[in-house]
Amino acid sequence: MDKKIFDLINEQMNFEFESAYIYKAMAAYTDDLDLDGFTTWLDHQVTEEIFHGEGMKDFLQSVGYKPVYTAIPEPQGDYESVLDVMKKALEHEKEVTRRITNIAKEANGVDERVRSFIQWYIDEQVEEEETFNKIITRLERVGDDWHSIYILDAELGQRPEPTEPNIAE
Ligand SMILES: [Fe+2]
Numbered sequence: 001m002d003k004k005i006f007d008l009i010n011e012q013m014n015f016e017f018e019s020a021y022i023y024k025a026m027a028a029y030t031d032d033l034d035l036d037g038f039t040t041w042l043d044h045q046v047t048e049e050i051f052h053g054e055g056m057k058d059f060l061q062s063v064g065y066k067p068v069y070t071a072i073p074e075p076q077g078d079y080e081s082v083l084d085v086m087k088k089a090l091e092h093e094k095e096v097t098r099r100i101t102n103i104a105k106e107a108n109g110v111d112e113r114v115r116s117f118i119q120w121y122i123d124e125q126v127e128e129e130e131t132f133n134k135i136i137t138r139l140e141r142v143g144d145d146w147h148s149i150y151i152l153d154a155e156l157g158q159r160p161e162p163t164e165p166n167i168a169e
Helices: 003-032 036-062 082-107 112-142 146-156
Strands: none
Touching: 003 036, 003 082, 003 112, 036 082, 036 112, 036 146, 082 112, 112 146
């Protein structure tokens, strides 16, 4: 077994859990602003990130690699606005995409199980970035108009509770 490639998956597993922690801190900020819809939406994002991390843990265990949980850095707690939150979230997702893409490159021709497994995450990142981009565009258009922000808040609050994705079995 090429341990290096599985170490990268293990590192990414921890980064997915770090993502969950970051979104949790963002949800606390929007909750503080009484934006219930944004808060629900971000809390569901937390659940998704945990599923992403779990998918990697399950994969590592199925190939006989023992997952190692590392320390999670303290997330940023305060933000300038919900727009600031969403911009930082998009930046974070771009970093996730960069790391996932790197895993795919490293796995190519080295371990086809990893290369195949990571494809689900590559596709998922396209969706993630598009979602955050759309919310940012809307927030930029409405500016400081709280009436419009509340309309978006109500809409985001409709996001359904995520169900566990079928990543790789
Ligand atoms: Fe993720």
